[in-house]
Amino acid sequence: MADVVSFPARRHSSCALSPYRAYRFAPDGSVRSTIPIEAASDADATERALCLSDGDRVELWSRARFIAHVGPLDGPIATSIALIEDEPSPDP
Numbered sequence: 001m002a003d004v005v006s007f008p009a010r011r012h013s014s015c016a017l018s019p020y021r022a023y024r025f026a027p028d029g030s031v032r033s034t035i036p037i038e039a040a041s042d043a044d045a046t047e048r049a050l051c052l053s054d055g056d057r058v059e060l061w062s063r064a065r066f067i068a069h070v071g072p073l074d075g076p077i078a079t080s081i082a083l084i085e086d087e088p089s090p091d092p
Contacts, residue, residue, distance in 0.1 A: 018062060020045040022070075025057045032056060042067050 017038040022045075024032040035052055037060075039045035046068045049060045053071040060067040 018045075020049075020067065021061050022049040022052055023059045023061065024052065024054075025059070046070065 017040055020037040020039055022035040022037055024035065026032045035049075037045050037048050037052075039048060042062070045060055045062070049058050049068070049070045052058060055071065057072050058070040060070060
């Protein structure tokens with residue numbers, strides 16, 4: 001039966017979601033939490049990060065590519081980031 005039915009190896013979608021990470025910072029500059037975001041575009045991801053900021057400074061990244069700062073910019077700002085883990089950190 002397997003040789004009668006063939007399935008495509010991979011589906012291609014025009015609306016594939018890309019993984020983003022929003023890093024929320026505490027006032028002292030430490031990372032308060034890491035929030036995974038799936039969005040179709042940088043603009044979509046930025047809008048979602050803005051909703052998550054809750055007055056905190058948020059940096060939005062797509063893997064090692066910086067996307068945007070959201071919220072107040074009165075703390076330290078990262079110039080690069082290293083991928084360490086795949087699991088988000090809990091929000092205190």
